[in-house]
Amino acid sequence: MGKKPCVVSAKLSDLKGEDYKIMSYVIYEGEFGDQISPFGRYLNLDVNDVINISEHTMKEIADKQAVNGMVTAFDHEYGMENYLFFFEGQKVDIDAAIDCGFGVMEITTGESKGTQFMFDHVSCEYSEEEWYEEDFLNRLCMYLLVTYPTYDNPEFEQYINTADGYMMFRLAIATSDGWLESRVWEVLGEKKRGELVEFHLD
Numbered sequence: 001m002g003k004k005p006c007v008v009s010a011k012l013s014d015l016k017g018e019d020y021k022i023m024s025y026v027i028y029e030g031e032f033g034d035q036i037s038p039f040g041r042y043l044n045l046d047v048n049d050v051i052n053i054s055e056h057t058m059k060e061i062a063d064k065q066a067v068n069g070m071v072t073a074f075d076h077e078y079g080m081e082n083y084l085f086f087f088e089g090q091k092v093d094i095d096a097a098i099d100c101g102f103g104v105m106e107i108t109t110g111e112s113k114g115t116q117f118m119f120d121h122v123s124c125e126y127s128e129e130e131w132y133e134e135d136f137l138n139r140l141c142m143y144l145l146v147t148y149p150t151y152d153n154p155e156f157e158q159y160i161n162t163a164d165g166y167m168m169f170r171l172a173i174a175t176s177d178g179w180l181e182s183r184v185w186e187v188l189g190e191k192k193r194g195e196l197v198e199f200h201l202d
Helices: 056-062 094-099 130-145 155-161 163-172 179-191
Strands: 007-010 018-021 025-029 035-038 068-073 084-087 102-107 117-119
Touching: 025 056, 035 094, 056 068, 094 102, 094 130, 094 179, 130 155, 130 163, 130 179, 155 163, 163 179
Parallel strands: none
Antiparallel strands: 007 084, 018 102, 025 035, 025 068, 084 117, 102 117
């Protein structure tokens, strides 16, 4: 049985007097801006190179690389109302968080300086909807599956290996470069939990 990750949560209002910066940036491409990729992965940059540069510098880098898209923060849609959370003892994987629809912020002042929090990019105005909790938890499981080495959730792993589960999985992915889906199947293959079936929508 894998070790369970310890979730620590807070609200932005709890971080009194502490400033933060958004760490999650994406590139929107396509005619309708519907092709989304994490900034660092798109340009094949090391995460340590990305987290210490400004949005302005990111846009300059994108211009030099002739990126035909828009660089923007993967922020909260309508402000930071949702809970912030992180997994104790684990550094946030920014690209994987974006893949799963989560933004990332880092505290820059005060006692919590250097702490990185994840937050849901989806507005909390949807949090009362019947589908929201299941959607949120599924995306959280997706993130843990590809980032937390000892995470073990047989029920979820078996669910996404069904037609309905695979449909949910594909719809929940926030990015369009295919990395998350490939990595999930790779992880499940390594676990060898039964016979894997890869479903396809097309």
